[in-house]
Amino acid sequence: MKIAVIAPGMMGAAVAQRLHACRATVAVTLEGRGAETAARAAGLMQLPSEAALAGWADVVLSILPPGQALALAQRLAPVLVPRGKSVIFADCNAVSPATARDVAAALPGIGFVDIGIIGGPPRGDDAGPRLYASGDDAPQLQDLTTRGIDYRIIPGGIGAASALKMGYAGITKGITALGSAMALGATEAGAADALRAELAASQPEVLRYLQRSVPDMFGKAYRWVAEMEEISAFLGDIPAAPIYQGAARLYERIATDPDSVAKLRAFYRKD
Amino acid sequence: MKIAVIAPGMMGAAVAQRLHACRATVAVTLEGRGAETAARAAGLMQLPSEAALAGWADVVLSILPPGQALALAQRLAPVLVPRGKSVIFADCNAVSPATARDVAAALPGIGFVDIGIIGGPPRGDDAGPRLYASGDDAPQLQDLTTRGIDYRIIPGGIGAASALKMGYAGITKGITALGSAMALGATEAGAADALRAELAASQPEVLRYLQRSVPDMFGKAYRWVAEMEEISAFLGDIPAAPIYQGAARLYERIATDPDSVAKLRAFYRKD
Numbered sequence: 420m421k422i423a424v425i426a427p428g429m430m431g432a433a434v435a436q437r438l439h440a441c442r443a444t445v446a447v448t449l450e451g452r453g454a455e456t457a458a459r460a461a462g463l464m465q466l467p468s469e470a471a472l473a474g475w476a477d478v479v480l481s482i483l484p485p486g487q488a489l490a491l492a493q494r495l496a497p498v499l500v501p502r503g504k505s506v507i508f509a510d511c512n513a514v515s516p517a518t519a520r521d522v523a524a525a526l527p528g529i530g531f532v533d534i535g536i537i538g539g540p541p542r543g544d545d546a547g548p549r550l551y552a553s554g555d556d557a558p559q560l561q562d563l564t565t566r567g568i569d570y571r572i573i574p575g576g577i578g579a580a581s582a583l584k585m586g587y588a589g590i591t592k593g594i595t596a597l598g599s600a601m602a603l604g605a606t607e608a609g610a611a612d613a614l615r616a617e618l619a620a621s622q623p624e625v626l627r628y629l630q631r632s633v634p635d636m637f638g639k640a641y642r643w644v645a646e647m648e649e650i651s652a653f654l655g656d657i658p659a660a661p662i663y664q665g666a667a668r669l670y671e672r673i674a675t676d677p678d679s680v681a682k683l684r685a686f687y688r689k690d
Numbered sequence: 691m692k693i694a695v696i697a698p699g700m701m702g703a704a705v706a707q708r709l710h711a712c713r714a715t716v717a718v719t720l721e722g723r724g725a726e727t728a729a730r731a732a733g734l735m736q737l738p739s740e741a742a743l744a745g746w747a748d749v750v751l752s753i754l755p756p757g758q759a760l761a762l763a764q765r766l767a768p769v770l771v772p773r774g775k776s777v778i779f780a781d782c783n784a785v786s787p788a789t790a791r792d793v794a795a796a797l798p799g800i801g802f803v804d805i806g807i808i809g810g811p812p813r814g815d816d817a818g819p820r821l822y823a824s825g826d827d828a829p830q831l832q833d834l835t836t837r838g839i840d841y842r843i844i845p846g847g848i849g850a851a852s853a854l855k856m857g858y859a860g861i862t863k864g865i866t867a868l869g870s871a872m873a874l875g876a877t878e879a880g881a882a883d884a885l886r887a888e889l890a891a892s893q894p895e896v897l898r899y900l901q902r903s904v905p906d907m908f909g910k911a912y913r914w915v916a917e918m919e920e921i922s923a924f925l926g927d928i929p930a931a932p933i934y935q936g937a938a939r940l941y942e943r944i945a946t947d948p949d950s951v952a953k954l955r956a957f958y959r960k961d
Contacts, residue, residue, distance in 0.1 A: 516879055537888055537892070538892065549888065551884065551888075573881070573884045574880070575879070575880040575881060575884075576880075578879060579879060579880055579881050579884070580881075582875065582876055582879030582880070582881035582885075583876065583881040583884045583885050583888065585872070585875065585876075586872040586873070586875055586876035586879075586881060586885040587872075587885060587888055587889070589868060589871065589872040589875070590868050590869060590872050590889070590893070590896060590900075591893065591896070593868040593872075594865055594868060594896070596930065596933065597860060597861050597864040597865060597868070597933065598861060599930070600860065600925060600928060600930035600933060601856070601857040601858075601860040601861050601864075602857070603925075603928050603930075604853065604856065604857055604860070604924050604925050604926075604928055605853055605854065605856075605857035607926070607928070608787055608846070608849060608850060608853030608857075608924075609845070609846040609850055609853070610844070610846055610850050610851075610853035610854040610857060613822065613844045613846075613850070613854045614853075614854050614857040614858060617808055617820065617822075617854065617858055618858070618861070621808070621809065622858075622861070622862065624895050624899070625861060625862070625865070625899070628895070628896070629861075653875055653879075654871060654874075654875050655875075655878070657871060657874050657875055657878070657940070657943075658936070658939035658940055658942070658943050659867065659870075659871035659874075659936045659937065659939065659940040660936060661932040661933070661935050661936030661939065662867065662868065662871060662932070662933045662936035662937060662940070663936070664932050664936070665929070665930045665931060665932030665933030665934070665935070665936065666930065666933060668929035668930065668932065669928070669929055669930035669933070671929070672928075672929050
């Protein structure tokens with residue numbers, strides 16, 4: 420099984436390195452990428468372009484910021500679609516079930532698996548994140564479990580794995596958004612110390628969660644904007660969708676405003 | 691110190707009963723209220739109307755659903771304002787700092803304390819909720835600490851206690867909203883079992899929090915609608931305000947839709 424990983428970002432490169440370490444045949448491309456990507460991809464087989472990867476691979480793992488998921492499928496369609504069932508495209512991105520179906524529709528006639536990744540990039544000898552998979556073709560990637568990947572098939576067809584990812588990220592990254600919004604509001608209103616003391620006394624687990632998750636978010640906030648928008652879309656007719664539009668706008672602000680980051684760092688300091 | 695509590699709802703009646711049990715002089719009115727209120731107010735001194743209470747009391751504790759806070763102050767103004775500094779009005783409601791200031795502005799020239807109540811109604815011999823208080827007149831109610839009330843003055847003037855309450859409720863009731871939204875979304879998408887299992891494995895504290903807080907919310911969802919709108923207003927220029935508009939719409943749905951309640955009950959069952 421020849422596996423292409425597009426792209427070798429933080430998660431993609433770590434998954435590719437894990438596959439490589441477990442003797443899978445895996446390749447990436449550095450086309451259009453910088454020095455940091457090259458460092459993360461050190462030791463991996465490299466092909467000159469996305470198109471070359473798509474022609475070579477039996478399996479393409481798409482691991483991207485969610486806003487880029489559909490565009491990748493559309494770019495690769497001219498190479499992948501003529502190959503029919505001889506190739507499997509697995510969308511592993513944090514997208515809504517509707518977006519996952521759009522990605523599948525952009526690649527008619529080829530193998531397709533919907534994957535949702537839960538947990539951080541694999542490191543060292545850890546178990547790594549869970550790759551939840553759904554859709555009729557999901558069993559064809561079962562051998563990933565012999566290559567260091569925690570691959571788990573769930574029922575429900577294309578969209579179910581994405582729905583699981585949305586639900587999980589909507590809770591975990593949503594809590595981080597709430598904690599950020601309220602810390603900023605209380606700081607503006609001069610009530611930060613009192614709020615912090617009350618949380619420490621009556622909600623110590625919540626405060627500890629936020630002391631970990633808020634500072635950990637600063638470097639990722641820009642990536643979470645599109646993910647929050649996918650979660651908003653996931654809610655469909657459930658009238659809570661504005662929650663995640665608000666979270667998207669908040670992460671956009673945090674990604675570009677050092678003053679907000681400084682206030683949050685002060686509020687969620689550990690002492 | 692003669693204390694009027696308006697109104698004897700779940701929180702108001704419990705605070706009044708605690709004051710009464712600790713030998714404070716406290717009164718309520720059953721004007722316009724039903725049999726449940728009468729049962730909660732059993733044993734308390736009763737006056738025939740809000741206006742009579744406002745003429746009698748040295749201190750009026752306003753404890754209401756947040757959407758009714760300003761209207762109460764406006765109704766009582768004709769009785770309270772002529773009494774000047776001889777009476778203190780304490781707004782104890784879950785309102786934004788701006789609403790707290792509007793309430794104060796509706797009662798010019800009288801004593802005013804901004805109070806935010808954190809925690810459930812006092813029961814039996816427990817410590818009861820924290821009554822955080824701010825504003826220049828807050829020290830005048832310090833004797834509440836001798837009457838079974840956990841009364842705590844914080845700095846920051848009128849609005850600070852409300853801001854503390856908004857920040858705390860925005861986190862705690864916000865988490866309940868996220869957990870409800872994502873459980874409904876995952877259930878619609880057929881991914882409920884997988885999401886529940888993943889939360890149990892990797893976020894057990896969050897799942898336990900939601901297993902307590904979501905079922906506990908059903909009977910209160912209708913009251914939380916206006917509170918979420920106050921929290922949205924609290925955020926001002928911070929671009930996260932839609933988070934709490936979405937939460938308000940979600941609680942509105944849950945308050946009126948038994949099907950949503952049934953789905954949430956199934957998702958957050960303890961087993």
